[in-house]
Amino acid sequence: MTTDARYDVVAIGNAIVDVIASASLDFLASEGLESGSMRLIDGDAAVALYDRMGPAREISGGSAANSLAGLAVLGHACAFIGQVADDQLGEVFTHDMRATGIAFDVPAQPGPPPTARCLILIAPDGERTMNTALAMAHRLPASAIDEDMIGRAKYLLIEGYLWDAPEPQAAIKRAMAAAKRGRCKVFFALSALYLMGIYRDDFLSLIDDGIIDTLFCNDEEVAALMQTDDLESAIAALSVKVPTLVVTRGANGALAVQGGERAEIAAETVARVVDTTGAGDTFTSGFLAGQLEGRSLADSLTMGAICAAECIGHYGPRPEADLRALVDARLG
Structure with a gap:
């Protein structure tokens, strides 16, 4: 990657292509899947499930990559910063990132394994069941980290x-060290409840x-991290440990605590959950x-x-509407 450019946000994440199809509850049951669940599968299982899925669309995904698309x-x-294989889905992912205006220069690697893919089954109520084969995404080497670029960014x-x-x-540890040497703030997303059972001690460390400046999680993840069923107790204990804590609560909205200030908002009204x-x-x-633009915590x-x-x-995790126009219509 070039180091002469300054970025608002540099992200490290799984480079994944989402394969999305509608599915009935009967189909999910026949596959032994619980609607709304997420599981990791190997390449063979991914191929077998893909063969049984209905008509699908391919859309580049990955949590951090999706966030960058919106930004x-x-x-x-x-x-x-992420790793793809030198294959068709790797080309799809690379094209989609660059077409959105996101710098992505990590060289593709020859497979196997192939580029990561997530097979997403959408139930009639819009709930998604995710079946992920991470493959090449988990071969991202520490050598892919451009320390100077990260040190000059505003957020990692x-x-x-x-x-x-x-x-x-x-690779993440190298990037975090580079961020701390510069003026780059570290924004860390806990991502999934199952990770708390494996890496809770790592995340708490x-x-x-003091590595994490902003911790992003949902209500279940923060409760699991702090090992309590009392959400308010978990928030109180964790918010004194990180400069900014953000907790999403699905249909119940979201809250954040920053420097002793607490803000809460309701979820937006949606005509139809797709x-x-x-x-x-x-x-x-x-x-x-909002934080980059100097807006209040509530805004x-x-x-x-x-x-x-x-x-x-x-359908899909990438924005289709003009997000700036939507925000300006509400907040100016």
């Missing part, structure tokens, strides 16, 4: 999903060591854009809710 639409300069956005393999974990894939990622886009949360509402009104 780019909102007018912020972004760069992505990291998705917790990528912590779940040795090579990308080493990052927090206690696909919840990427809602949290796009919420991140809006919230982080940043509202920006996140506006962007998430746009996302769940259509």
Whole structure:
């Protein structure tokens, strides 16, 4: 990657192509899948499930990459660090990132394994069931980290999903160190509830060591991280450990605590929930854009809710409407 450009946000994440198809509850049951669940599968299982799925569409995804897509639409300069294979889906992912205006220059690697893919089954109520084969995404080497670029950025956005393999974990640690040497703030998303059962101690160490400037999670994740069923107790205990804590609560809205200030907002009204894939990622886009633009904590949360509402009104995790126009219509 070039180091002469300055970016608002540099993100490290899984480079994934989402394969999305509608599915009945009967189909999910026949596959032994619970609607709304997420599981990791190997390449063979991915091929077998793909063969049984209905007509599908391919859309580049990945949590951090989705957040960058929203940030780019909102007018912020972004760069992505992730690993694809030298194959068809790798070309799809690379094209989609660059076409959105996101810098993405990590060289593709020859397979196997192939480029990561997530097979997403959308139930009639819009709930998504995710079946992910991470493949090449978990081969991201530490050598892919441009330390100078990260040190000059305003935020380093990291998705917790990528912590779940040795090579990308080493890459993340190198990136965090570069961020701390510069003036770059670290925005860390816990990403998934199952990770708390495996890496809770690691995440708490990052927090206690002062590495994380903004921690992003949902209500279940923060409760699991702090090992309590009392959400308010979890928020109180964690908010004194990180400069900014953001907690999403689905239909119940979201809250954030920053420097002793607490803000809460309701979820936006949505005419019809089509696909919840990427809602949290796009919420991140809006919230982080608000912080970059110097908006209040409450307005940043509202920006996140506006962007998430746009996302769940259509298939796929990337924005289709003009997010800036939607935000300006509400907040100016």
